[in-house]
Amino acid sequence: MIRRLALVQHVLFGALVVIGVWRALATGAHPAALSGATALLLLWYAVGAHRAASGPGGAPHLSSVGTAPRRVGPGGWWFLGLVVCWLLTVAVSPELIWVAFSLWLLAAHLLPLRLGVAVSVLVLAVVVLRPWPGGLTVAEVVGPAVGMVFALALSRGQQLLVRDGLERERLVASLVAAQEESELLHAELAEAQRSAGVLAERTRLSRDIHDSLAQGFSSILLLARAGVATQDAEAGRRLLTQIETSAADGLEEARRVVGALAPAPLESGLVEALRRLVARVQEETGVAGEVRVEGDVAALPPVVEVALLRVAQSALANVRQHARAGQVVVTVAEVEDSVRLDVVDDGLGFDPATLTEAPDVARGGYGLRASRQRLRELGGGLDIESEPGGGTAVSASVPLARPGGAGGAGRS
Template sequence: MIRVSTPTMKIRGLVLVQHVLLAVLVVVGMVRALTTGAPTLPLLLTVLLLLGWYALGARLASVRLASVDGGAPGGRSGRWGGWWLVGLVACWLLTVVVSADMVWVAFSLWLLAGHLLPLRWAVALSLLVLGVVIGRGGHADGWTAASVIGPSVGAGFALALSRGMGQVVRDSIERQELVASLVAAQEETEQLQAELAQTQRTAGVIAERTRLSRDIHDTLAQGFSSILLLARAGRATDDLGAHRRLLGQIETSAAEHLEEARRVVGALAPAPLQSGLAEALERITARFTDETGVDGKVRVEGDLTALPPVLEVTLLRTAQAALANVRQHARARRVVVTLAEAEDLVRLDVVDDGVGFDPARVEQEDGRGGVARGGYGLRASRERLRELGGGLDVESDPGAGTAISAFLPRAAAS
């Protein structure tokens, strides 16, 4: 079903008025001509020719109007409309030759000229028709001021009326096109908003997966690594007392990391932070010393008792990752964890005296997806810190130990 637009309905209304007006004027002219003794057969033949030519043009115009309203191109209607109007004027001249009373139809011709022709050609054709009207009427009834002024006013009024109505229709069409373009733009905007929402949802899923991977690495993976190292140490000794001590450490580590796993799943803060970051660092370092035998120390410089939770969680995870790397790779005898306040920054340094490594090689292997010394742990910590406007620096050389320095601005809490 084709939806008819408002401008098209207006055009059809004007066309219907034009049809009715022409029919009325033809009937009036014929009645007057027959009452004044005009030859009937020539009058009927010329009027039928006039109406037939007019009907042909009306049919072509309706087809083109329907094609335009349905979305198909309407073609260059101005050119064929102008030639059709010239033919209509020629048919009208034949009727005027038969009877001067047919000059009444001139009013419809003036309206059509204003609709179908450019202004200069419309004026020229209107003057030609006006000359015929004045000349034929004056020749039949005698020239008077009324016979000249009346048709002249009618011609000017008809031409002005048709041009004004045409402008109104064109303005209506432009408004309709503007409304259609606005509706299309709104639909496109809604589609873009839907795509943006989908993209945001996808980004949220990816961010959540990244967060979970970091938390699993910083908690469960490190817990399993600790338990694995303790179990291997138990297998390497036959001392019953050492077995009991290692089993106790395994049990403690498993219980703590089980609780931590539950809190990660429940999206709660890490358990060690319930008593503050400094005490949490003391606790994990003491457990690290107890499990590895490495001498671990914690230093706190400045008032860091009221850090925002997001900073505490991030720095604690960084310390856990750094100590895990020391446990697995450093073969160190001593490690120092320093928490300090420097202007508007909070710094966390983890320094060991182990075997060290080449940071450039680690970064290169990590970029290729390889597993190097602390590869994922360092990368995950650096990404976590960068999200809060901080960063991670690593200084190390083979045989010279390792220093890991993390920093966060206090403003990151906002």
């Protein structure tokens, strides 16, 4: 749009100069003087037009496009020079007053308001006071005055159009930049979500492998060591049967972990799964085991059942490997708006202060940390009470939502 306005301005200026020169030659103006003055006028205008075209946006003028200048800038001084060149052409031939209309159009763009009006009035005076054939009439005063006012108003409208065009271009550029930034942020967010998903899946798999497969391998290892140490053929066959059973269970659990299915022990409910775990520990180690149930725990959400089962598997694995206990009691109870699982043994015990938040997985201790993180995700927690020689109590709790209220895991 700006370039089109500039083109119209140039064409208009050139047309008015041609009309003035044609009339001047028709009225007997001196050709050499007219050619020199006209050439100077056109050359000066061409210099300004070239500088304006090479400026920001190819603007048609040398001032700040679309804004009224507050002081005389380079464009203003160029315009004053153009007025002087025009006065020289008018001195050669009054017929060049036709160029005054283009000067009025430029005055509002390139000069401060008051100075622009003053210069426009000066140009009007030159137009009005030129030698008119037959004397000066009212029409010959009012006509140029109306032309000046019209040109100044048209120039003001052109300024507003240019200003709106530049503002629109600025807004479009800002919108494009904002869209590019939004796309970049969206890509970064998608990458962060993907990384978080990968990390969460790795964490889930590490927990499942530790709480199921690793514990199964530990059981097989203990049974195999017991089989090596025994001299009784019957006891050896019994241990081999137990090893076979543990290996089959581990294989089935591995398939379920790979397929991201629910663990097999939960197909008949949490309580039955706990009883099977305790019975297996008693069969493999001789530790007397008992499962106690308090309250209604038969309709727990699957995610809660899985979490509590994993905690029990980890705690019973510690009993099997480290406690040297004579008895272990597993209690699952409904307490107000939560469910609690307690695993208590009368074994050797230990100092809980020795546990760290980042244990060495190769040396054990990962199970308690994984259990605590699993319960935190459900809004619950894990407490451990123990002392050397005083046994160990592991207590896990998970909040439950009630109908009509807010809560953690919720019932299904």
